[in-house]
Amino acid sequence: MKYIDPHIHMVSRTTDDYQRMAQSGCIAVTEPAFWAGFDRSSAQGFHDYFRQLTEYEPRRASLFGIRHFTWLCINPKEADDPAFAREVVALIPEFLKCDTVLGIGEIGLNKNTKNELIILEEQIRLAEEHHQLILVHTPHLEDKRKGTRLIMDALSASRIDPGRILIDHVEEHTVADVLDRGFWAGMTLYPDTKMTPQRAADVIEMYGSERIWMNSAGDWGCSDPLAVPKARLEMRRRGHSLQLIDRVTLDNPRTFLSQSPKFRLDMEQ
Amino acid sequence: MKDVKQTCPMTREQIVGQYFLEHRARLLDIAAFLDRLDRAAASAAPDFRELALLEALRIVADGGPHRTARVLNLLSDLTTEMPQSAHGMKGALGAVKPAAGAAT
DSSP states (O other): OOEEEOSOOGGGSOHHHHHHHHHTTEEEEEEEOOOOSSOOSSHHHHHHHHHIIIIIHHHHHHTTTOEEEEEEOOOGGGOSSHHHHHHHHTTHHHHTTSTTEEEEEEEEOSSOOHHHHHHHHHHHHHHHHTTOEEEEEOOOGGGHHHHHHHHHHHHHTSSSOGGGEEEOSOOTTTHHHHHHTTOEEEEEBOSSSSBOHHHHHHHHHHHOSTTEEEEOOOOSSSOOTTHHHHHHHHHHHTTOOHHHHHIIIIIHHHHHHTTSTTOOOOTTO | OOOOTTOSSSOHHHHHHHHHHHHHHHHHHHHHHHHHHHHSOOOSSOOHHHHHHHHHHHHHTSOOSOHHHHHHHHTSOOOOOOOSOOTTOOSOOSSOOOOTTOOO
16 A cells, blocks of 8 residues: 655654654655744744755655655745745745755635735745646635635636646535636645544545545644545545545545656655 | 535445444533533623534534535635734634624
């Protein structure tokens, strides 16, 4: 069994987690830049973080046979100060040359503010100018439905093919809109605030397996880096075919991510 | 919403057999949470989240389709206004807080 966890924050996880993920069949992860639980005080803090994502984590993952790719941005929780956010965004182009950077992400909205939207639009333009894939963070809880619609409107105003954009953290009230507008959809399996493996399997049953993946978004909060293999088991328990399970946990991520020429896997490993 | 009848590969009997106990436990958790609220010192008015949860339970029990999406919509901000800044409101609460002075 092999799978890809296409959204996990390994900087917040221990090396033991890499080992357990490898033992569970993980062959690749992609790690979007995100909020560290506190606001960084300078753009230099982000420069260090981007180096960690592009230099250190790929080496740590490789010790367990896992390929590590990343996405760069200023996340929406730290993007509410446009002047500060622009200092960070200005750092990104030099890192886009790195071999493991797949695109811009996870960009989006947090509290659906005008300031956040300004920086979201500027980062969409950055992706467009540099022909990058986009990974989108949608807001949590009561802000998700409104934020998802605002984000999709901002993305649709660009010239980026929606097939090159994945909108993450979808739930039952947003997944249909995301898929209907041509975007890819990501389901985040999280013990408390997002979706369980059971609900993710329900969504696959209701909305199909086209342009959809699942991920753990494992981070510093209560989260589970083995959430994807647990969802595979849940689908297996229900009697779904191995072909369908592989499709949503391996083939679909590979199809979307392979739109970046930097995404390469040795499937014989 | 999409018609999703007969999209689960399991029979109703199989679903009950596989999932009843864990959902029985979750239901009891909700009941215990409401009991805990009853045992707490009274406040001037129920918290908006408590009221939202009770309203969500009505949806859960109404027998209609797409309960999950309808509960999520009930707990969603349906306004279109955008504040300029998120200053002082980074987190989310899980239900929509009524504007000051609004009826709950």
